[in-house]
Amino acid sequence: MGGRRDGAPRVLVADDDPSILVVLEELLADLSYEVRTARNGQEALEMMTGDPPDLVILDVAMPSLSGTEVVELLRSQSAARHIPVILMSAAIAPDHQDGVIFVPKPFDLDTLTRTVERALAGDYREPQKT
Numbered sequence: 001m002g003g004r005r006d007g008a009p010r011v012l013v014a015d016d017d018p019s020i021l022v023v024l025e026e027l028l029a030d031l032s033y034e035v036r037t038a039r040n041g042q043e044a045l046e047m048m049t050g051d052p053p054d055l056v057i058l059d060v061a062m063p064s065l066s067g068t069e070v071v072e073l074l075r076s077q078s079a080a081r082h083i084p085v086i087l088m089s090a091a092i093a094p095d096h097q098d099g100v101i102f103v104p105k106p107f108d109l110d111t112l113t114r115t116v117e118r119a120l121a122g123d124y125r126e127p128q129k130t
Contacts (some may be wrong), residue, residue: 009120010034014029014044014070015059015088020105024057027109030118041065045073052080055120060089084119086112099124 011033013024023036028035036053036123038044044056044063054075067075067087074080080111082099090105104113118124 008032008034009055010036010053011055011057011116012036012038012044012047013051013057014038014041014067015063016040017058017059020059024112027113030112031116035117041067041070043110044070046078048074048083052083055084055086055116057086057088057116058088060091063081070102074088075099084122084124 011028013021013035014117014122016039025035025037036047038047040062041058045065046060058070060067071085071087074083074085085100086103087100088105088107089105101115101119105111
């Protein structure tokens with residue numbers, strides 16, 4: 001997992017669509033974030049053990065554990081309860097949870113960038129359409 005690169009915020013992205021993982025990894029790396037990727041919810045949870053990220057971006061519909069199930073498990077762990085989460089889905093938004101922002105798919109890169117920056121700053125309002 002490694003340490004922080006020059007104090008850059010660490011972002012974990014989990015999505016079962018490899019093309020979305022590539023887009024998000026490139027976008028976040030261009031913003032100077034340290035990015036780790038997971039292909040499903042179970043892998044994402046395993047990657048958070050012992051070295052939690054500063055932000056988690058999860059697809060809602062993933063195999064093994066859905067994004068909403070990962071959030072429930074995170075919120076049940078005191079060490080991970082504070083981590084902001086962005087949930088993404090092409091379906092209807094899940095029920096609101098504290099510290100969780102919903103972003104609909106397909107997403108606009110500018111809106112997602114602003115949402116990531118706000119989430120890292122502790123602002124959990126839903127993204128505004130531009």
